[in-house]
Amino acid sequence: xxxxxxxxxxxxxxxxxxxxxxxxxxxxxxxxxxLPGQYISPDNVGQSALSYVEGLRTQIQSSETVIxxxxxxxxxxxxxxxxxxxxxxxxxxxxxxxxxxxAENEIxxxxxxxxxxxxxxxxxxxxxxxxxxxxxQRAREHFRILKSELHGLIRSIFKDDSDLxxxxxxxxxxxxxxxxxNGYIQVTEDNKLIIEMLKDIKIVSENPYNNKEVKxxx
Numbered sequence: 432x433x434x435x436x437x438x439x440x441x442x443x444x445x446x447x448x449x450x451x452x453x454x455x456x457x458x459x460x461x462x463x464x465x466l467p468g469q470y471i472s473p474d475n476v477g478q479s480a481l482s483y484v485e486g487l488r489t490q491i492q493s494s495e496t497v498i499x500x501x502x503x504x505x506x507x508x509x510x511x512x513x514x515x516x517x518x519x520x521x522x523x524x525x526x527x528x529x530x531x532x533x534a535e536n537e538i539x540x541x542x543x544x545x546x547x548x549x550x551x552x553x554x555x556x557x558x559x560x561x562x563x564x565x566x567x568q569r570a571r572e573h574f575r576i577l578k579s580e581l582h583g584l585i586r587s588i589f590k591d592d593s594d595l596x597x598x599x600x601x602x603x604x605x606x607x608x609x610x611x612x613n614g615y616i617q618v619t620e621d622n623k624l625i626i627e628m629l630k631d632i633k634i635v636s637e638n639p640y641n642n643k644e645v646k647x648x649x
Contacts, residue, residue: 527632592625599625603635603647614646 599622606612615638618626626645629635638644 523632527634530634595622596625599629603645607647615641615644616646618643618645 599616602616603614606614606616626635630637630645633648635645636648638646
């Protein structure tokens with residue numbers, strides 16, 4: 432009896448996984464074959480990333496696979512793993528949403544600084560604004576806290592690959608901040624799986640002239 436339950440469950444779950452995989456491949460093909468800027472633009476790239484992640488979560492949650500009522504340990508473990516995967520998707524959604532919000536806030540801050548700079552250029556300079564040591568210290572502490580929280584989130588989502596993900600994001604940020612760099616890092620055998628995942632959620636973008644290079648998405 433248990434063997435029949437296991438076989439039915441395996442067949443049902445395999446069908447759902449195959450369907451989900453086909454859907455991901457279709458979405459990837461649509462994105463890769465679309466003209467540049469046809470669907471994704473600087474104005475909607477964040478929302479597109481969230482929609483993609485939300486779609487995966489909805490696909491998992493709305494699965495209609497029939498799981499027979501059974502105390503079989505293998506089934507219980509598989510269901511538990513599906514729940515964990517769903518929680519990981521929710522964490523990734525939250526992280527993506529927070530990253531988009533941070534980017535939007537940074538854009539607003541830079542726009543405000545641009546206005547201030549233009550006003551300053553149009554009037555005589557009276558005095559200079561000093562940066563006090565305590566302000567620098569507060570900024571360093573704030574950065575340290577944000578860095579610690581980001582590493583904790585990466586460890587909770589990627590588990591065994593957290594060190595590799597942290598290293599890749601560190602390289603990407605270093606190249607982005609380097610004024611003499613074009614911002615790209617090389618795709619290697621060691622990092623290509625993580626890079627593909629980051630491309631799927633629009634955190635990195637591929638060099639249109641060299642698919643072996645990626646950088647942080649604009």
